Amino acid sequence: EPEVTQTPSHQVTQMGQEVILHCVPISNHLYFYWYRQILGQKVEFLVSFYNNEISEKSEIFDDQFSVERPDGSNFTLKIRSTKLEDSAMYFCACRERTSTDTQYFGPGTRLTVL
Amino acid sequence: SQKIEQNSEALNIQEGKTATLTCNYTNYSPAYLQWYRQDPGRGPVFLLLIRENEKEKRKERLKVTFDTTLKQSLFHITASQPADSATYLCALDPNYGGSQGNLIFGKGTKLSVKP
Numbered sequence: 099e100p101e102v103t104q105t106p107s108h109q110v111t112q113m114g115q116e117v118i119l120h121c122v123p124i125s126n127h128l129y130f131y132w133y134r135q136i137l138g139q140k141v142e143f144l145v146s147f148y149n150n151e152i153s154e155k156s157e158i159f160d161d162q163f164s165v166e167r168p169d170g171s172n173f174t175l176k177i178r179s180t181k182l183e184d185s186a187m188y189f190c191a192c193r194e195r196t197s198t199d200t201q202y203f204g205p206g207t208r209l210t211v212l
Numbered sequence: 213s214q215k216i217e218q219n220s221e222a223l224n225i226q227e228g229k230t231a232t233l234t235c236n237y238t239n240y241s242p243a244y245l246q247w248y249r250q251d252p253g254r255g256p257v258f259l260l261l262i263r264e265n266e267k268e269k270r271k272e273r274l275k276v277t278f279d280t281t282l283k284q285s286l287f288h289i290t291a292s293q294p295a296d297s298a299t300y301l302c303a304l305d306p307n308y309g310g311s312q313g314n315l316i317f318g319k320g321t322k323l324s325v326k327p
Contacts, residue, residue: 102255129312129313131313131314133315139319140301140317140318140319140320141250141256141301141303141315141317142317143314143315143316146312146313146314148312153312154307154312154314187253189255189256191255193313196313198244198261198263198313199313200258200261201246201258201313201315202258203255203256203257204255205254205255206253206254206255208253
């Protein structure tokens with residue numbers, strides 16, 4: 099079964115620092131997503147990405163966040179100046195084509211902001 | 213306001229019984245609804261998708277129903293096993309007919325199946 103990989107599995111950073119979270123989606127998938135889950139809370143949509151541009155973003159995804167697909171395989175989420183409230187699990191997801199195709203989630207990166 | 217709610221935070225049942233989980237939504241008109249399983253510290257894993265014109269969908273011991281009048285989906289696990297213990301999430305696409313596919317999730321129901 100194809101899988102999404104994410105690195106690192108755990109990232110600890112100081113408030114105000116920049117972090118980049120890495121994802122390698124499934125190779126023939128066209129749509130890419132980032133979600134986050136604060137401990138004990140629901141999974142929340144951050145941003146969707148298709149055809150090398152952001153297609154939709156939530157209110158959470160403010161100017162501190164950015165995404166890139168720098169090459170044919172990686173998909174990154176950057177947080178420019180981390181805040182304490184950015185501490186959460188960040189999940190990358192992808193799907194092949196249509197909106198009803200299965201979304202495959204990665205194992206997540208646990209971000210801890212001190 | 214728009215809401216998606218899973219009424220039970222936790223559900224404890226005995227092995228072999230049927231678990232029934234509920235998902236209700238308000239002020240959405242989803243074209244489909246999905247159910248995911250999430251184990252502690254892991255990402256959600258897709259289980260089933262049911263479209264608005266489908267009343268029921270089955271996969272092995274899993275069954276999902278979708279009532280667009282009641283704005284409710286029920287998720288059943290028959291002959292439950294301790295290995296079914298996990299948090300189950302319902303999710304919908306808020307953009308009816310849209311191609312983006314981003315999902316809005318409920319908070320989940322934590323199912324514990326006791327041997």
